Amino acid sequence: MSKFKLFTFILSVFVVGMVELVVAGILTLISDDLHISRALAGQLVTIYAFTVAISGPILVKLTERYNPKWVLLVSMIIFIIGNIINAVGNDFWIIVIGRIIASAASSIIVVKLLALTVILSDPRERGKMLGLVYIGFSGANVFGVPIGTKLGEMLGWRATFWMIVLVSVIATILLMFQLPNTIKTSEDEDKSSKLLYPKEAAKYIGITFFILASNYIVFTYISPMMLNEGYTLEQVSILLFVCGIGSIAGTSFGGRMADKMGSRKWLLIALTMYTLSIFLFKLSLPVFALLLIVMLIWNIFEWSTNPAIQIGIIKQVKGDSSSIMAWNMSALNAGIGFGALIGGIIINNFDVAITPYVSICLAVICIVLAYTIKR
Template sequence: MTTMRIVTFILSTFIVGMVEMMVAGIMNLMSQDLHISEAIIGQLVTLYAITFAVVGPILVKLTNRFHPKPLLLWTLVFFIVGNVIIAVAPNFTILIIGRIISSAAAALIIVKILALTAMLTAPHNRGKMIGIVYSGFSGANVLGVPIGTMIGGAFGWRFTFLFIVAVSVLVGILMFIFLPQLNHTSTDESGSSSETHSKVVRPLEVVKYLGITFFILVANSITFIYINPLMLKSGHTLSFVSVVLLINGIAGVAGTSMGGFLSDKLTSKRWLIISVSVFIIMMLVLNQILTSVVILMIGLFVWNIMQWSTNPAVQSGIIDQVEGDTSQVMSWNMSSLNAGIGIGSMVGGLVVSKLNVFATTYFSAGIGVLVLILAISLTNVAKYRQQ
């Protein structure tokens, strides 16, 4: 993997992450301009997650026979068109159409980029490289959303999406120059052949990994989506909530890189057991440290770095269960991720309305235990490689 190819892959995941998260930063601006409530504008996030989860695997299945480079370039064209439609949308209906187009294209882009990363990287470095590439997605929280929010505040929310379009055009140029023109077979850094056919060798293990992705996102979303009222009811200010979101973004970038690196060193199973165990502990003690600012910030960082580190570990583990092209299985994983966010939001809402916001952490810990059981039940890498 050359440096410029890695940069291209990181920027590709960056624009996907940015377009998903951006609505939260400019929600009030969109609401005022379109004369629609913020609650309705917020459903654009739900629409994105649903489209991503449902359409992603279908598009991957339909496009498996096409070569990755032209497929990614054409998909990026649709991604750009979708965001242009959003930027010029005169009403909410047109906005929804643009959102569906951009989110469907984004689902295919990130899956193909991660599959290419796995294909072009030697097996012993795959976890680390997937973590590095996926850090673009988490990095969108740290850089993309704040930059987009500043642009929206200065020039209007439509210019935020035009900024995404401009970065996407840059990504397209980089893809055209640095993406390899793969045939039906190609070789990774180790010199081994990578075929575009796909065969799931251990279906049960894949199901376990997908379950881990789904339930860890459910567990995380139950609390994190309601982090605003959790902090405010603990006596903190809205400014502190902004700091919390910044901590989440930094932890996301660090966690994705760390999770991939440690998966290579320890195996995916071992790192998942460690990270999920720490996640459960942090959920159990979070309410007890809410009043201590320094300890709370440390706890929030540990919580988020552990949660974000699970996804590259899962992706690395899934790759070991598949022969050939991993795009289809990777799309299932991304669908599980987005479905987990949606379900977690719903469960969190029920917990907050029926009990209180402080109960969310304990529900997160409880579902985390289920994730830990799934992680423990995974087959050891050495064992199935011998098989």
Template sequence: MRLPLIALAVSAFAIGTTEFVVMGLLPQMAADLGVSIPSAGLLVSGYALGVVIGGPLLAMATARLPRKTVLLVLMGVFVLGNLLCALAPNYETLMVARVIASLAHGSFFGAGAVVARHIAPEGKGAQAIALMFTGLTVANILGVPLGTLLGQALGWRATFWAVVILGVASLLILARNVPSLHELTPPRLRQELRVLRQPQVLLAMAMTVFGFGGIFTVFTYIVPILTSEAHLGESTISWVLVLFGLGATGGTLLGGRLADWKLMPALGVALATLCAFFLLFAGLMHLPAFAVASVFLIGFIGFLGGPALQARSVQQASEAPLLASTLNQSAFNLGNAGGAWLGASLLTDGHGYPHLAIAAASVTAVGLALTGFSAWLESRNRQMLVCDEAAGA
């Protein structure tokens, strides 16, 4: 079991690094490509929208192929996209290349989750999936800061060349260590699509969109915030970004425990705390010590609700495991894209970075309201069921 899961985790590390590393290289990429920082920030939106659209489409298109074949094809697409990023001569070509690289993202984690659960020992499927997703966590702790450091030293293209090498290594490890699993039953897509029309499933996806949308309204532009508002030196940025990964790891671990305890209350507390924090950040981001601490807190508080959001999606779409796991990645990245776009729009209109934090609080508040509505709807349906059973008796 261990080698196939390590192969999946290494692939997740490569995917996570290329998704988030642009945020650390935003000023360099904007200057080199001759575009504004808001325009460079839209490279985050482009990638995220590729995940949103490409994930479900590729999941359905490859549903009847062997899972190992799917993983290899998707990782090949990922390598091609990042190779085009490294070679892109201008902003427009880079945007297209980012979208190509992103197409593999959602469906890779959907297929990878199915493989991880299947090869795990009895009763350890969730742990196997969690091990695969540690690759994303480690990407935030190591991949993004190291990629930022490499880009600052040798130019942003060097970072994408490093991701290409990492992607090829992942492809070879997957080919060598993941079993073919011909015995897996192809998913029934019609049944899965029917499940995904349920109101609570759609609410769970919307909660993920707005729950993470606020985070990326601010975090997409965290480097210019640190340099222009808190006046930190560029040489310190890559090390400060490590704090985000550490915070996200700690928040995810604690959030998993809280979600197992009481899922919806834990999610409500996490989103309410995040909303309050963004309002505080808007007024204090100019203080260097607070700004540095905030990088950790954005990761910690922001990802505190992550396990609950994932659990809620899987819980409500339990009969649609392939599309549920893929669409949850799409929902996360729709929040990512929307947040980056909202931040870019505000900056383009002449608003300052504190306004981004206020907008982030507003987006998070919508996620909190949706969570409350979902909990109320669930409680009402439960009460109606009890009344119907009592009437029938």
């Protein structure tokens, strides 16, 4: 895969990731402008995540026999339309419609980009290339959300969505010229897919769900945990930035290690280190320097599992891997929602300090699943 094509894929994943995450940064601006509660405005994030989780496998299955290039381009156009609705909508429910349209389209975009990365990459470097494309998500978190939030503060939250529309148009044009009209799969040009080892695929997808749930049980509520310890909002921002850097490094690093060691072996190492970092989180919480180091390690190893899981999944399928990747993306979004939900229940009924221990339990489930993987 050429460097420019790789850049185009990363940019496309970046803008999709930004749309999902940026609402958290402009939440107050949206709620104030539309005269709704912050809790209601926050449902725009939930709606997006669960629409992706539900629609992804269905839409990918319906489109798997069509030309991937044109499926991707049409999805990008629909994605742009959804975000235009977000930018011009003056009512909460109109914006909900825009979010549903954009999220449904994004569920195809990400899966097709990852599947095309597999097809267009050297088999020996698939993990590396998947890791690099996945950096788009990390970049959206580290750079896209702060930029979108700052733009919203300066020009209004609608300007953030107009910026997303502009970047999406650029990405669509680049995809139009970068992708060949005919894209052949490595398995005798088979555009359909056949799941060869469903139990093994289920284990990888299970790891995706439980590790995201484990992560977001704590990560969603890390700000109040730090504030309870006496930290400032500035220190919270510094920690989140360090976490973002760790996610970028981990995504790239994990892809290379999965290529070198194999998915199962790397997952066992990464998940063990991730679980250890959760255990150390509670101990390091009172000391900011130690907390930064632990959270850096946490994010490096948590994000390093993504490309390893992707590689493991595609080995369980003959033909187009889009459908199985769609199920994995559904598990990812469902895990985020489940983790945030469980964390909220714990905080409302018990103590925020309990969340790391519940997170460790889910991380151990991931290790057990990885240990039972046979291929």
